[in-house]
Amino acid sequence: MATRTITKLLIANRGEIAVRIIMTCKKLGISTVVAFTVPDAETVAVKSADFSVCIGEYTQYLSIDTMIQVAKNSGCDAVHPGFGFLAENADFSRRCSQEGLIFIGPTPESINAMGSKAEAKRLLQDPKYKNSVPVIPGYNGVDQSDQVFIREAVKMGFPVLLKASAGGGGKGMRVVWKAEDMATEIASARRESKDSFGDDTLLLEKYFAAVRHVEIQIFSDSQNNCISLGERDCSIQRRHQKIIEETPSPALNENLRKKMSDVAVTIARAIHYLNAGTVEFILEEGTQNFYFLEVNTRLQVEHPITEAVTGLDLVELQIRIAEGFTLSQLGLNPSVPVSLRGHAIECRLYAEDTNNNFLPSPGRLVLFNPASPDTVRYDSGVESGSEITMYYDPMIAKVITWGASRKEAIMKMKKAIAETIIVGLTTNQAFLLKVLSNPDFIEGHYNTHFIQNHDLTPELFIPFHEMSEFASIASMLFVWSINREKQVLHRHVTPGFRNNFYRYEYKKFSINGTEHKVSYKCLPQTHAQNKNPYRTEQKFEVFFGEKRFDVTLDKNSENSSIFHHPYTQDKHGLIFCTINEIRASFFMHYSVNTGMIHVQSPSILGRPVLVKEIPKLVLTVGEQQNANMVSAMMTGKIVSVLTQPNEQVQEGDVVMIMESMKMETKLRAPKEGRVKEVYVAAGQVVEEGTPLLLLE
Secondary structure: OOOOOOEEEEEOOOHHHHHHHHHOOOOOOOOEEEEHHHOOOOOOHHHOOOEEEEEOOOHHOOHHHHHHHHHHHHHHEEEEEEOOOOOOHHHHHHHHHHOOOOOOOHHHHHHHHHHHHHHHHHOOOOOOHHHHOOOEEOOOOOOOOHHHHHHHHHHHOOOOOEEOOOOOOOOOOOOEOOHHHHHHHHHHHHHHHHHOOOOOOOEEEEEOOEEEEEEEEEEOOOOOOEEEEEEEEEEEEOEEEEEEEEOOOOOOHHHHHHHHHHHHHHHHHHOOOOOOEEEEEEOOOOOOEEEEEEEEEOOHHHHHHHHHHOOOOOOHHHHHHHOOOOOHHOOOOOOOOOOOOOEEEEEEOOOOOOOOOOEEEEEEEEEEOOOOOOOOEEEEOOOOEEOOOOOOEEEEEEEEEEEHHHHHHHHHHHHHHHHHHEEOOOHHHHHHHHHHHHHHHHOOOOOOOOOHHHOOOOOOOOOOOHHHHHHHHHHHHHHHHHHHOOOOOOOOOOOOOOOOOOOOOEEEEEEOEEEEEEEEEEEOOOOHHHHOOOOOEEEEEEOOOOOOEEEEEEOOOOOOOEEEEEOOOOOOEEEEEEEEEEEEEEEEOOOOOOEEEEEEEOOOOOOOOEEEEOOOOOOOOOOOOOOEEEEEEOOEEEEOOOOOOOOOEOOOOOOOOOOOEEEEEEEOOOOEEEEEOOOOOOOOOOOOEEEEEOOO
């Protein structure tokens, strides 16, 4: 049984994983302490924990001394590192043990052996494992000089893959296609790795063009018993980061699943691994050849889909094993495969611009309204009003669906993503819907280059001109409803009433830069309807350009009230209407400051549409972007300035490197010319749209 009992636990992490750990701790009766930085002061995790302690600036999640001090001062007997930050740091695990704290994760020795990708590869190249564990060709030596990396890359042939040895999640990862790019990419990968994991050690691998990314979830106890909980297919990726995961993998049969699971267990037992871990492989497309990639010595972001098909709480298993329970005491028999039930999919909702190389899109989340929780699981660390900052990962939520079949799980996911309301940020919501609807994805035919190899421009369910009609008419109805609500006196008189019945009121809207005029008039009601200020419907005659529509607004439908935001004057709500005999419902959000209207209707539009209300008196016209200017594409920090005034540059030359949310982005010259002015310096934090450099 347990050798130690955990009563109070420090969560040395943030965001959705902190909230996830708190949920299990509440179930187990364990008190929680969250260490948070200044940018995270108002987050859901801080509000949900029993206790919270501010640890200072945004980098403090990487401070071992800070976390140990918080744990001891708070009276904690255990620390859960979550994932990322210090989760795979052997020194952190060691310090916890030295200070009498239970580290909920592997031993320092296991992390040193497997948490470092380079060390793991060196261990598994030992002759006693070489025949049972296939390893990707590459370099993982102690000599980290640029010259050695370039020499080894030339030897194995391009393309090659640079990777951060100490972590994952695509941080510090670069594909290099030719020798002359090696030095620049090595420097960039080192910076990103150091910022993300506190370690700039790199390794080099042969880059495979057409593979699947498949991982095996393992759990090991203190008696060196190890069990596989099945696989997860993580091949749908952008910028080397997973965005959709599923289990079981469409590419595995029972025989291959057993082979990969056996290899994963062999690796874990070879190093006396402890607690949760994930053994990652690449699987050659169209074959059963697979190669060891790395071991993630922590809980994975995508662990919920394993929970969905096994019925297990993986965080609870982590805690119980850390307390000293064995697998058999927890009802798990390593000699009997865990039964997997049905199919599960996870989609990661990010604040990012899929049309701009998936760059992060920080800002305030004005409204976040998840779909019905009955058939969908949301793991999230944000809520309406939360700030997605430039300092951390831009994830909004993980959305998890389960079905008796893969087809059912996909259908549920499409419905959930379509019905999730997100206002205020640019997101990958429409992009995810496009992936989920792609025939190759539906058939399970994909690899890690799926996104690059497919046209995934988000589509509407209807043609563009019809979208404009429906979105504009819905916007007109919502603005009319807002004005109607403001009306205190003479509520029996409709907004926009005119003595001349034949004259139309109108509104102008802009969609994707195209202006549209909606002319309308309220049709007369019966005497009884006019006397009832709360009548159930209002009929309109509407013209979109020259096209006529018969429109009925259902004013008393369930949930059709207009809601007011507590911290802004914005309005949102549902409207139900009939447009030329087509019954429709629209979620609407109106921003008072910008005049932007967020229109969402899963059944009609398919994806959210942004509509700009054009005032009837327009006083100014926005300036066109200066073609000679390089501006910040996002809020972030200038890592380096690679040019100076009077220097000649060519179109496409990299002139600056920016970092946002621990990802580096190269800024390039928009044209050939001479640098006239540089407005910023390395280390400076800038807002989106800030002028950085001027050419002449």
